[in-house]
Amino acid sequence: MGLSLGLDVGGSKTRAVVVRTETAVGPVLADHHRPTQSGPSGVVDSILQASDQALDQLGLDRSALDSVGVGLPGLVDPERGLVRQAANLGLVELDLAGALSQGFSCPIRVENDVKASALGAARLLRQTAQLTYVNVGTGLALATVLDGRLLRGQANGAGEIGHLSLNPGGPRCSCGQRGCLETVVGGGAVSQRLADLGLDLADLLDTTSPPARHQAARLVSGLATVVRVAALAYDPALIVLGGGVIATAVGLTDRVRQRLARGERRSPLLAHLGLSRRLVELPADQPVGALGAAEVGWAGVGRPSPSRWLDLADQIGTTGPKPDRPLVIA
């Protein structure tokens, strides 16, 4: 029996799952989350505490683990285990794999959280051949799984579509440009705009005042553009929306789907692409990021991907478009 730990470290909470990684054994054995403390030692402590609590559910300790995978925001160098520029964790630069190696005796792999979530979503939705995961959190980024591998690009920059500037006269973005897609649909910018207008993201789509309708239309239109960029760039079988904005603004994915369908009625090309049929929302409350992180860790020790993690998809009743190829992490 192999045991893998996967961690999803977000700005507010850290989630840890323990999964069995032999082919004949079932999926998530333990699942625990706790608040994330910020700063280098805070992040390391949060990871260790969440790990111990999850293991404790099974009466185990860290020595039982075969691999650890961690997904977290920022510029992550998986080769060297480094994290840089993770502002909402209070990290400028941290050798996370190095810092954690004192707490664990097994190999540790670190990955960007959006990329880890794409792997988890690909696994959960049984679409590891061609899937794009769009994370609409504080920021905006996407990750694409192609033939079971993450598309990284030459400098891990593939999918940084939040910093596509479409409006040179738009609001200033943290990246130094103006009018980036992140300033239109990213949670940080959206929350600020809504707060200034006395509006709340959670009930934005149910609010009928003109400012609310204007803000909703802007958000829906921006997300439809993001989906079209993903579709025209990668043409994936599934485009998955997730992240804090999607989870908070209930009904947003449906509205984006309606918007895409409207475009399809006007454009034969868009009708042919059929984006509205490819768009799905990340299943709520599933530990997608932590599962993907566990897979990153497991692949990092050079073992084949477990074939039966698909059991999880059976349990929650999700189905993908077609049978799937094995997941391989480059």
Place this chain on the structure above:
Amino acid sequence: MGLSLGLDVGGSKTRAVVVRTETAVGPVLADHHRPTQSGPSGVVDSILQASDQALDQLGLDRSALDSVGVGLPGLVDPERGLVRQAANLGLVELDLAGALSQGFSCPIRVENDVKASALGAARLLRQTAQLTYVNVGTGLALATVLDGRLLRGQANGAGEIGHLSLNPGGPRCSCGQRGCLETVVGGGAVSQRLADLGLDLADLLDTTSPPARHQAARLVSGLATVVRVAALAYDPALIVLGGGVIATAVGLTDRVRQRLARGERRSPLLAHLGLSRRLVELPADQPVGALGAAEVGWAGVGRPSPSRWLDLADQIGTTGPKPDRPLVIA
């Protein structure tokens, strides 16, 4: 000795190259081009005549060939050898592989011309790991080679970035949308706009009248956006500009590079990505599309890619950023 024929069928001319495909033998043996006749029988005749003329340079006939590859515009289904919607060739739908099978005794593979050119550019520039080729012809499309394979997407739609609509109030596009990138930088739209103003694409960048400068700025800005989309989507090592607009408007690639460099001075993220250093122009007068098509045909017969086509890069003095992985066509 193996002999492969590659054809690049464009709206105005059809180019045929004959290449040796054994590992120890040199590259292009014969190279011929002639005007393309339109319509189904015109296209087939153009291909056969260009092929025979190229073979004739070597004192050979079609029976000497081991494989044929054809690159041409439109929606191409490589599996079935079909071409659809190639408007500038006068083709609505044609079983091209079937039609050619009566003229050749060896296997024939058909590919979209932009995808074939991406393979040819990857080979020529020694960057088969991560290269995006942006074709600015009558229309606008790109193709990406990743780890030696073409990124196709689930419906061969990957790279149809010309139909990314960024301005819902913009000019109507052939695809049914408004304000697509193709309406900003595609040769069809650009030529029409310039003709209406009495301007000429060939000397647009040297013309100092306010309308010329406005049109030049619009073209440069649009192309810079296309390059940024490619970079943020795929993060490739090289982004290659080619096609009729690039070949005609001498100096355009340099202007786009300057524009990207200006953006890098304002944005740390863009500076980190360093797009201006990754941008190159397709080497002029090299038979890139036909070479890529020959590779498509050769791979279609299930043979390994010849290792020595790189000789061509040696001959013309181009160099790529680093040693290369073998090219594999999915």
